[in-house]
Amino acid sequence: DxxxxxxxxxxxxxxxxxxxxxxxxxxxxxxxxxxxxxxxxxxxxxxxxxxxxxxxxxxxxxxxxxxxxxxxxxxxxxxxxxxxxxxxxxxxxxxxxxxxxxxxxxxxxxxxxxxxxxxxxxxxxxxxxxxxxxxxxxxxxxxxxxDSNDGSDPVKPKKDDSTVSGIDALKKEGFDIESAMKFCQDSEDLYLDVLTEFANEYDTRGGKLESYFSDKNWSEYGTLIHAVKSSSKIIGAMELSELALKLEEASKKGDAAFVELEHGNAMQKYRDVCDKIRRALGIGDAPATDDDDEILEFEASGS
Missing domain, CATH: 3.40.50.2300 (Response regulator)
Structure with a gap:
């Protein structure tokens, strides 16, 4: 825990x-x-x-x-x-x-x-x-x-109103906040960073998934949908994570019929999850970035 x-x-x-x-x-x-x-x-x-x-x-x-x-x-x-x-x-x-x-x-x-x-x-x-x-x-x-307190309890980050309201909004949208917070060390700051990263990755990842699907490149499709599955679980988007798991397993087995049947549904769920995050957190449609130096901004800031 x-x-x-x-x-x-x-x-x-x-x-x-x-x-x-x-x-x-x-x-x-x-x-x-x-x-x-x-x-x-x-x-x-x-x-x-x-x-x-x-x-x-x-x-x-x-x-x-x-x-x-x-x-x-x-x-x-x-x-x-x-x-x-x-x-x-x-x-x-x-x-x-x-x-x-x-x-x-x-x-x-x-x-x-x-x-x-x-x-x-x-x-x-x-x-x-x-x-x-x-x-x-x-x-x-x-x-x-x-850096620690009395050694018995982790230091809890301070919650501001926007953080609380954003997370509450996602909970109402069906996000499993309890599960997500376990993976994020019970840190709202880290959770918000991860949510923002997830939404900002969509343009790049979504485009690649569509390309692999069009090309029937099930190997690369399976690898990328595997990453979506893992990331979705971290943020508490369980329905998307479960569907991504089924698509990953189908692509491994070469079950093109299942992938073709469910791909559109998965992409719609993926878009919906990202839209919910953007609305809840008040962020725009920021494009994904390949600047590796930025991915550890949370760690460097010490927030």
Whole structure:
């Protein structure tokens, strides 16, 4: 339960790499770890991840399995085979929505050290990092840390009227706010950032989904609808997330008939969710941006 999640360790000398094609997933992980003081590098595809792994030594790498183009398994192989061997032995944790029986064994057989299910929850992430970070870099006695309160309860962000009214409006529209807040560390500020990112991604993502659908490129369609499924769950748009899951499974099986039947419905739900977010938060139809420096604005601002 992330309502009670509170960082129980710091690791200011540790450095990790997070590779995930979905910026919302990166935002959540970075902000879950903000108070641990871990140095975090991020990449949004396999090639970026390999480049960073060739330049820096990491203590842990969190690597998304399902990405467009090069997937996590192929990315891992390239990282392990880098000529400079910088991260040949670095623990690599697979990030996946695949929580079925035998998943852990399969990912370990592919070279991963362990796996975390997405959307990532704070306590699970913490346990995994404490397990794999070098013991000498982990400081577990943080009860007297000045950034925390009395060590028993997380600090709650201040709520202003616009934040409360926006979230209340989404709750009335059917968003599962309780579930969303668990993934967002019970932080209204982070939730608002994630909602805004979700809405702003629509133009790019929606256009790509339509293109893949028109081209009957079910592989890339499945990868992108998988990302929509994960992001929708994080923001509490459960109907969209569930339909995206069905489309993902259909595209995996090559069930073109189901995709063709439900694609239009899914796109309408996707548009509706984004419109509800824009109305509730009073934001315009801002286009998505590829400026990676902006995705961690929340973390940098310390809000």
């Amino acid at each position: 992330l309502y009670s999640y509170h960082e129980s360790f710091r690791a200011p000398d540790a450095r990790i790499l997070v590779v995930d094609d979905t910026r919302i997933n990166i935002m959540v992980v970075v902000n879950l770890l903000k108070k641990t003081q871990i140095m975090i590098d991020t990449a949004q595809n396999g090639n970026e991840g390999i480049l960073l792994a060739s330049e820096n030594k990491y203590d842990v790498i969190l690597l998304d399995q399902r990405m467009p183009g090069m997937d996590g398994t192929e990315t891992l192989q390239h990282i392990r085979e880098l000529e400079n061997k910088k991260n040949a032995d670095t623990p690599v944790i697979c990030l996946t929505a695949d929580a079925i029986r035998g998943a852990r064994e399969r990912y370990i057989s592919e070279g991963f050290n362990d796996y975390l299910t997405k959307p990532v929850e704070g306590n699970d992430l913490e346990r995994m990092l404490i397990k794999y970070l070098p013991k000498e870099k982990v400081i577990t006695d943080v009860g007297s840390d000045s």
